[in-house]
């Protein structure tokens with residue numbers, strides 16, 4: 102494996118000041134990310150643009166002469182008139198107006214060769230920016246398979262920039278791309294292009310360039326229409342949508358269980374080895390109970406999170422997600438939001454933070470505010486470990502609908518539904534009272550259906566694993582260590598105290614009256630505090646607390662919980678986690694996005710009241 | 725299907741192709757719709773009306789775009805005889 106290079110820092114080759122940053126730009130869904138992945142392999146990182154959190158992907162490519170080129174995967178644009186935040190970032194970087202990134206030395210404009218006459222319209226605008234530009238006509242494999250063809254030399258002669266026909270999937274044309282990246286990025290010769298900012302003229306020009314390049318458009322693919330007929334069917338469409346959602350939740354449990362068992366026993370076995378290697382000391386306690394126990398109990402949930410993201414990836418890459426947005430539009434309207442809010446809300450199933458960011462694509466400020474206020478109510482992936490632990494401990498598995506839906510998956514589905522309906526109800530309240538506005542126009546491009554590729558799915562999962570493990574290695578690790586110390590002081594006769602008499606114990610007992618009405622004890626109370634850092638921290642906290650209390654090693658966390666919590670208490674805890682804003686990063690992001698503490702404070706209080714009252718009710722009902 | 729009078733996009737029946745004449749929006753919305761392919765001179769066809777909702781899916785400049793009826797109503801079509809299709813883009 103090649104050594105990891107921190108992309109975007111310094112070039113290892115040539116003078117350090119030499120700028121070898123190349124931006125990959127183009128319309129959405131032309132394969133920019135696939136192309137970027139193909140060039141950089143695993144030598145990439147996902148980060149946020151400082152100041153605004155639109156994800157940026159940086160990667161680097163080593164050339165065989167030892168040189169290095171840094172690549173940026175930019176968000177898709179349909180022109181140079183950005184309307185949303187991510188489009189604005191893309192255009193600013195290309196124009197060299199970004200405060201945080203230097204202007205790239207060159208650009209690669211990616212276009213879809215199967216829709217060339219329309220996509221060539223992007224060329225005058227991008228070339229007009231004055232960067233040395235390589236135009237890549239991607240999807241060459243599909244163009245050929247469907248009987249299309251194009252003379253790239255003729256295109257190149259007319260636009261005055263190098264043109265390559267390539268495929269990010271098969272790798273065709275990549276040598277020519279690498280040759281461009283190795284070159285000296287000399288500005289191209291001047292060629293007469295139509296006036297920028299006149300879209301009808303650009304369209305005319307694009308169609309005539311295609312015609313003069315003997316462009317044969319590929320046969321339209323018929324199965325796209327057939328699939329639409331199925332997925333957008335008046336009755337079948339919504340039913341398929343439901344079936345897909347149920348399948349995702351069922352497999353989170355059935356598929357993930359054996360993998361999780363394997364991870365769990367690996368953690369147990371390795372803890373045994375470490376225990377045998379280290380002499381008895383405070384450090385050993387910290388390593389075994391604090392770090393291994395706390396972080397380990399969170400890492401166990403990686404398989405479930407990856408399965409969730411695998412499904413999201415499948416839905417997105419196949420093109421189904423946009424159809425789901427079309428189906429959801431009507432419901433979004435019913436609660437007073439525009440259909441565009443669907444996409445941020447959907448991504449809040451992964452994490453509320455990108456969702457709050459993605460709400461920037463909504464131009465109507467009131468809709469945007471409503472969207473980012475309700476986003477933390479939808480079930481983010483950080484709740485999954487908490488749900489999974491409590492469900493496994495308290496819900497016996499029984500088949501409900503034959504082999505298709507069991508009780509556990511049904512409860513999980515119910516929790517997701519609770520979050521969803523709370524979000525909708527809140528949106529409706531907001532939109533019919535404080536944030537009234539006229540509905541905005543809804544325009545949504547539907548990408549072509551495609552087979553998701555193993556490659557692209559793999560990259561998504563690697564990205565997710567990195568993010569999850571980074572969290573486990575930072576926020577979760579730090580909270581676990583702090584908690585471990587709180588639980589180990591004050592020493593009594595040179596020994597750590599029983600947990601109840603430790604500092605953590607006294608904090609827990611102080612807040613116990615607050616959590617008692619929900620059927621929770623002070624240990625869970627400590628978890629509710631530590632999990633303000635991140636929801637999944639509660640799993641590690643309980644791991645640490647129960648691991649430390651027991652005499653003969655760590656009892657399985659589930660058994661410990663079963664002994665300490667009533668069924669009603671468990672349901673109350675689930676409700677609390679479904680609705681409470683247990684995530685300081687989200688609070689911080691909402692503060693930044695709304696420019697003050699008012700909205701995050703209201704949001705935090707509202708969600709706390711909702712969480713506490715439903716938890717209280719659940720404990721009353723289920724005892 | 726568009727007749728002698730200028731018609732709007734929301735009244736295009738599924739399967740029928742017509743040519744866009746003008747967009748009646750404020751500048752920023754007009755530019756965005758053009759960037760998505762609704763350019764005067766482009767041929768557009770209605771692919772399907774999404775049931776229960778008020779969305780329709782159009783094929784324009786080689787891509788599929790979903791629009792609300794009220795948005796489509798502000799895009800006018802060139803008066804043309806049936807089937808005339810000067811800019812058919814084979815894909």
Ligand SMILES: Nc1nc2c(ncn2[C@@H]2O[C@H](COP(=O)(O)OP(=O)(O)O)[C@@H](O)[C@H]2O)c(=O)[nH]1
Pocket residue numbers: 128129130131132133134135136177239240241242243267268269270271418419551552553554557
């Ligand atoms: N057949 C084919 N599919 C491709 C090619 N490049 C990308 N794709 C697919 O196109 C879809 C969109 O790709 P992605 O890289 O996410 O596009 P982006 O939105 O421009 O970043 C994915 O399903 C890819 O697998 C290609 O060269 N040929």
Ligand SMILES: [Mg+2]
Pocket residue numbers: 133134
């Ligand atoms: Mg992408």
